[in-house]
Amino acid sequence: MEFEExxxxxxxxxxxxxxxxxxxxxxxxxxxxxxxxxxHEGGGVAFSVLxxxxxxxxLLGLEVLVAADLIRTITSKPSIEDALILGxxxxxxxxxxxxxxxxxEGVLPWRRxxxxxxGQLLGQAVARDSAASAAARENSAxxxxxxxx
Numbered sequence: 001m002e003f004e005e006x007x008x009x010x011x012x013x014x015x016x017x018x019x020x021x022x023x024x025x026x027x028x029x030x031x032x033x034x035x036x037x038x039x040h041e042g043g044g045v046a047f048s049v050l051x052x053x054x055x056x057x058x059l060l061g062l063e064v065l066v067a068a069d070l071i072r073t074i075t076s077k078p079s080i081e082d083a084l085i086l087g088x089x090x091x092x093x094x095x096x097x098x099x100x101x102x103x104x105e106g107v108l109p110w111r112r113x114x115x116x117x118x119g120q121l122l123g124q125a126v127a128r129d130s131a132a133s134a135a136a137r138e139n140s141a142x143x144x145x146x147x148x149x
Contacts, residue, residue, distance in 0.1 A: 004075060004076060004077075007072075008072070008076075010071055011071045012068075014064055014067055014068035014071060015064075017064050018063075018064035019065075021061040021064055022057055024057070025054065025056065025060060025061065026054060028053060029049075029050050029057060029125075030050070032049050032053050032125060032129045033046045033053070034046075035129060035132075036050075036129070039133070039136045049129070053122065053125040055101075055104045056121035056124075056125060057122055058096075058100055059097055059101060059104075060119050062093050062096055062097045063097065066090055066094065066097075069089055069090050069093070073086045073087075073090075104121060
């Protein structure tokens with residue numbers, strides 16, 4: 001396999017990982033939103049969890065897709081037209097990422113004290129869900145002790 005063919009395969013793998021991250025993130029967002037509803041946290045909280053988690057998954061997927069575009073650009077011998085098209089795609093994906101991040105966090109990226117990636121946001125959403133589930137279990141156990149004792 002030649003150099004260019006190898007990195008074309010690597011770029012395709014990155015694209016597949018980016019798409020998979022968005023698909024898995026969508027499923028995780030649905031599950032977390034449903035769990036929030038099942039804990040009777042309210043529709044507003046469930047919607048917020050769903051929206052933020054899905055946004056984080058899309059962010060993560062876009063970051064990986066930008067990496068795939070960069071690999072393609074660096075390793076191929078594109079024409080000026082191909083380079084411009086890839087550059088436009090990267091700019092569009094970057095603007096989308098920034099817009100989603102601003103929407104999720106409510107803060108401009110350059111005003112944040114600590115940079116947060118899509119993966120970190122997704123991890124925080126899962127951690128919040130785990131903590132809420134643990135709190136709900138503790139409340140259920142406490143209620144059971146009160147009613148039996």
